[in-house]
Amino acid sequence: MANTLQAQLVGLSQRIYKEWIAKTVLVQSCDRSFEGEFNLERNEIDIPVYHDLSVHKTTLKERELKPAPLEFMKSSTIRVTVDKARYSHWGHLKISTIVERLSQEDSETRKKLINKWARDAEDELALWVAGLPRRQEIDLSALLADQTKNPNGLLTPDNIVLALDILKAKIIEKNMEVADFRLFTSERFRSIARDAKILTGANLDANEPFRKGFVDIINGIKIYEHECAAITTRSTDTGLVTEETAIWKSTDGIQYVVPYKNTIAYDIPPTEVLMGAKGYQTVEYYDFFNLYPTRLYKVKIKYVASS
Amino acid sequence: MEKKEKVDSSISEYFKDLLDDIELDEETEVEAEEETEEETAVEDDGESDDLEEESEEEKRRREEEQRRKNKNAEEARKRREREAKEKKKAQDKSEEQRNELGRQLVDFKKKYPDIDLAALDNDKRFARFVEGKLLGKKDFTQLYEEYVDFVKEIGGTTGIDVQKEHMLKERSSSGSSRSSGGYVSGDTDVYSERDLEKIAARIPFMTEREVMQVLPKFEKSIEFYKNKK
Numbered sequence: 001m002a003n004t005l006q007a008q009l010v011g012l013s014q015r016i017y018k019e020w021i022a023k024t025v026l027v028q029s030c031d032r033s034f035e036g037e038f039n040l041e042r043n044e045i046d047i048p049v050y051h052d053l054s055v056h057k058t059t060l061k062e063r064e065l066k067p068a069p070l071e072f073m074k075s076s077t078i079r080v081t082v083d084k085a086r087y088s089h090w091g092h093l094k095i096s097t098i099v100e101r102l103s104q105e106d107s108e109t110r111k112k113l114i115n116k117w118a119r120d121a122e123d124e125l126a127l128w129v130a131g132l133p134r135r136q137e138i139d140l141s142a143l144l145a146d147q148t149k150n151p152n153g154l155l156t157p158d159n160i161v162l163a164l165d166i167l168k169a170k171i172i173e174k175n176m177e178v179a180d181f182r183l184f185t186s187e188r189f190r191s192i193a194r195d196a197k198i199l200t201g202a203n204l205d206a207n208e209p210f211r212k213g214f215v216d217i218i219n220g221i222k223i224y225e226h227e228c229a230a231i232t233t234r235s236t237d238t239g240l241v242t243e244e245t246a247i248w249k250s251t252d253g254i255q256y257v258v259p260y261k262n263t264i265a266y267d268i269p270p271t272e273v274l275m276g277a278k279g280y281q282t283v284e285y286y287d288f289f290n291l292y293p294t295r296l297y298k299v300k301i302k303y304v305a306s307s
Numbered sequence: 308m309e310k311k312e313k314v315d316s317s318i319s320e321y322f323k324d325l326l327d328d329i330e331l332d333e334e335t336e337v338e339a340e341e342e343t344e345e346e347t348a349v350e351d352d353g354e355s356d357d358l359e360e361e362s363e364e365e366k367r368r369r370e371e372e373q374r375r376k377n378k379n380a381e382e383a384r385k386r387r388e389r390e391a392k393e394k395k396k397a398q399d400k401s402e403e404q405r406n407e408l409g410r411q412l413v414d415f416k417k418k419y420p421d422i423d424l425a426a427l428d429n430d431k432r433f434a435r436f437v438e439g440k441l442l443g444k445k446d447f448t449q450l451y452e453e454y455v456d457f458v459k460e461i462g463g464t465t466g467i468d469v470q471k472e473h474m475l476k477e478r479s480s481s482g483s484s485r486s487s488g489g490y491v492s493g494d495t496d497v498y499s500e501r502d503l504e505k506i507a508a509r510i511p512f513m514t515e516r517e518v519m520q521v522l523p524k525f526e527k528s529i530e531f532y533k534n535k536k
Contacts (some may be wrong), residue, residue: 004533007507007529008529011522012528013510014510014518033514039511260512262511
């Protein structure tokens with residue numbers, strides 16, 4: 001077959017995507033589903049929306065008399081324009097070399113790429129959440145502030161349960177399910193929970209430990225640890241986190257779509273390479289959306305500066 | 308006696324003329340001959356001049372009758388020919404439609420070799436969907452693809468789920484290279500070269516779920532063709 005190498009590159013692009021996604025915490029927690037085929041000309045894709053199912057009420061007698069209303073779930077997807085892309089050039093001009101380097105089980109080249117892409121995607125998403133408007137912010141440092149005991153509203157082992165209760169209450173007051181939400185924090189939050197002796201590990205369910213970042217279920221809330229330095233402030237002395245923007249979200253709080261993944265050839269002009277040549281780059285088109293503002297919050301947390 | 312001889316000669320002349328007429332008109336019918344004989348019998352007692360005039364008139368009448376009959380026969384023949392032509396045209400059209408549908412089904416089978424046409428035929432929803440649309444502006448493959456999209460749209464299922472309902476239940480267990488245009492992988496098969504190229508072009512656009520379904524067989528197929536070289 002003439003295009004075996006090209007077909008291999010297609011498969012490798014999918015493998016790269018799967019591997020870098022598995023290395024993320026935030027991106028992996030998003031709803032990544034989409035429907036139909038990405039329109040490369042218009043950069044459009046349909047993504048599912050979940051809250052448009054109507055509840056019809058009737059009495060049993062009335063229902064006997066009237067047939068059930070016919071309802072097509074046309075609005076169960078929404079068309080969005082994808083506006084972001086990431087790509088990496090491969091420094092080889094021979095497709096066989098690239099395939100060989102990438103397809104080995106323990107390929108260092110592939111490992112480097114997936115680590116970089118995972119970190120970059122996590123940071124980008126975290127920074128975007130940190131920039132959400134104030135109506136999607138829960139400022140725990142303000143809510144935990146006590147003029148006499150804790151004027152700066154720091155999160156301590158004494159008030160960590162109260163902090164989690166506040167987060168739950170914000171969800172319950174909007175008639176949503178707490179079980180749908182997860183809290184993504186830095187490693188400092190885990191330290192505080194450990195110091196409060198409430199981090200037991202006894203609540204692990206069968207699946208969660210295998211997902212990257214999962215810590216425990218504390219006070220009924222699933223806690224995940226992210227590694228995004230971009231949304232934390234650290235002490236210059238100890239390196240410990242002193243402030244952070246945690247993320248309190250449901251799966252559909254962020255819809256993260258990657259509708260196109262490929263490794264493609266591009267022309268290199270003779271000015272760059274003698275006689276000109278073909279170069280290769282792995283490309284992904286992606287974007288993320290917050291369709292339900294009430295299902296995504298940034299949480300401001302402050303910690304004691306030094307222990 | 309003289310009178311009797313005269314009558315005899317008149318009669319013989321009449322028969323002579325009559326025989327001449329018969330020789331001239333080869334197409335004279337038996338019926339006409341019988342009439343003539345009857346008339347002759349009657350005329351035996353009549354005058355010979357009258358007989359001659361009547362014979363001329365009768366002859367014209369018969370000719371007229373013959374022309375009318377010929378005309379009717381001609382019209383009937385034309386009508387039969389027209390009807391046969393129309394019937395043949397209808398048969399040709401029906402044959403053409405059958406051939407066209409056959410051609411569309413062959414194309415469909417090429418694109419979706421794993422779809423069982425019998426299962427599709429038994430699908431009442433599909434039958435309702437294509438009712439009145441077959442051999443229209445869209446071919447069978449387009450109608451099937453529209454149906455899959457439609458069911459997906461209203462039912463919330465994926466296109467693959469819909470196709471699975473129509474998949475061939477039995478697969479070749481020989482492990483031979485068998486063409487498969489569908490996106491469901493089998494453990495013993497590899498994709499044909501043509502399908503492999505098509506799927507390679509589609510994979511960059513697939514959802515994670517779709518990719519998971521084709522990737523094992525896809526990679527196996529690549530290995531197969533690499534080793535075949």
